[in-house]
Amino acid sequence: MAMHPKRRKRLFVVLAVVVFSSIGIGLVVNGLSGNINLFYPPADVVAGKAPVDRQIRVGGMVVDGSVERSDSSLEVRFAVTDYAGTVPVVYSGILPDLFDEGQGVVAAGQLNEQGVFVAHEVLAKHDENYMPPEVAEALESAGKKL
């Protein structure tokens, strides 16, 4: 039996919406898996709560006197802390302008077996008075624990 053309059109529209939203959801799920990075405060990393060799973010204050620059390459070593734990970080590349000792930073990268955080990106925010909220919260919760 032939369907009424109007109904057929409606069916077509509904089908299109269903197909497209399925494609959309598929893409979203596919895109999300492996592309969301969870933030870990240094205290959790030290306590062994952070996964090894997976994309994560770690942030805190850069420990005073911890920044060591190589003379021959762009490698930089420093440590971040939330005053409840301290994580060594190694990074090769150009640091953002507002990176400095005693400033809040967030680094994205992977934790290796030795407990060193190998960062591929270091973010310091665009304003000197600005504290990344993850860091602010990590400091706050570490402060409560002490």
Next chain:
Amino acid sequence: MIAEYGLLALIMGLVSAVALTFIPLWGAWRGNIAAMHSARPLALSLFVFCALSFALLCVSFLNDDFSLVVVASNSNSMLPSFYKFSAVWGNHEGSMLLWILVLAGWTLAVAVFSADLPVKLMARVLAVMGLVGIGFISFSIFTSNPFARHLPNAPLDGQDLNPLLQDPGLIIHPPLLYMGYVGFSVAFAFAIAALMGGRLDAAWARWSRPWTNVAWGFLTLGIMLGSWWAYYELGWGGWWFWDPVENASFMPWLAGTALVHSLAVTEKRGVFKSWTVLLAIATFSLSLLGTFLVRSGVLTSVHAFASDPDRGMFILAFLLVVVGGSLVLFALRAPAVDSDIRYGWLSRETLLLFNNVVFLVATVTVLFGTLFPLLMDALGQGKYSVGPPYFNAVFVPLMAVLVPVMGIGPFTRWKSDDPKRWHKILIQGVIVCALAAGILPWLGGEFNIWVALSLLLAFWIVAGLVADLRLKAEGRSTIWHVVKRQTPSYWGMVVAHLGFAMCVISVVVVTQWNVERDLRMAPGDTAELAGYRFEFHGSSGVQGPNYLADEGVVTVYRRDTRVAELRPQKRQYKASGQVMTEAAIDAGLWRDLYVAMGESIGTDGAWAIRLHYKPMVRWMWIGATLIGFGAFVTVFDRRYRKVKVSAPQGVLARA
């Protein structure tokens, strides 16, 4: 006293907005002509007071009145005066005042160009604009007063404008962006007014269409400038980061793109009416959501000037009122059954519907990716960030399915079409596209499948536009005859689609063939990059108006010809002590060479240096400019100027 007059003017603006909302609405309800006609003078009054208030804030900035909190926090006596001026909106309070000024400007524009509208519709449209005005002016007065004073101890000098914002691009980026964001309030006001009046027809679409196109054009240009600014100012050489704040402006753009196209269907064919109204509501709601995300401090970004929970709550409440109220009105008043006008499987209606679905899915996925971290945080599931790979994984395939349809859209007929009419011309187009995709990538030195695909898609868009002109020319002596007969709205579409094709090529080429290196360079060192030789000659100190800088000198050679001398800087601003990278760029149509200085390393005058080779990156901004320009061109169409009340039948007949 200037600041107090500024606040007074803003309060008078609020009074005007309240009057503009309620008097004409009451008039439209009771049929009181005089009350309805008060809308236009009230719109003028709203604009005059808001402009006065804004002007007085500008005067305070230019006069270095550091007793004002915003001036003290965001300006400095050493700041060059054009940056003092742009510092007015380089902060939360001032940028909200700019937002209000732009809204008042759009309201006035509607009042001026609404002479031909039915008086009831005019009164309702302006009243809705007034209502939006009430929301934002009270937001400004009650939570972010730009005229608040530092009393009793005013500082002697200001803390300076964030150096990142001391840039010519930032003088015009926010105003353009706001013209777009706020401009969608006109489309929204038309939609709400039409729902109130229960009259949703082609004439309504015709009235609201030019406003929507202009707003969308401004938003396009605003986003383009933001991307360009990020590229040269942030020192990373990136042009789009899928940063939540970028997404905040991109979502209304995506929804607006769907709206611009569905309005075309509603105007020409009288279908998709409810859908178009819903899109107009969604687009403006996304503009408000963007404001909420950026202004409430829930996001971390260069744009988040200050976080203040009160502000967030205020905008969130306003957003809920706007979205909730409009949706309730929509549920009550939207036409229950769509019109009886039919269209076939292959028709321009169907293809534009496809466009709408794609852009809507894109909007929703960007929305999801942007809100996901906020959602997880609110649920106590930890602090996530959703990175560019997610957005790319979703967005790229969506655009790739859009373009094939975009190619045939312009020449497919309304109602129904038969591929027999154009399949020969189209096959020729396909051959040209395939040749271009097969040959042109070799110009970049090597064949790259993604570049080839992007060329295939971009040429497909162009081929569709050419096929359209050829089809129109069939049976006529010259193609010139056809070209002359086309309307501005047609040419606007052509220009915008060409711009989109340029963006497609540029995004893929620069992503695939971009070469980037961070390295340590001592004076005399050279580095090879993409066939260019960069030679570093060391750095020396230079002095700017409000900063000191180390300026490096890098000469670039191609084979043995000198191509450019680049002078990147590392600046330290005197007032704030903030350090900032100023990249040096040798720009070109086919490639940009980009040098930025990291930090000095060791004792031999060496620096960490970032070198970039960016092929065809400019095409993106040129393309986006064309898209925005195309949107403006459509407004010159004669049919928008001769809008008469009797339009609807004429529209349907012509379609």
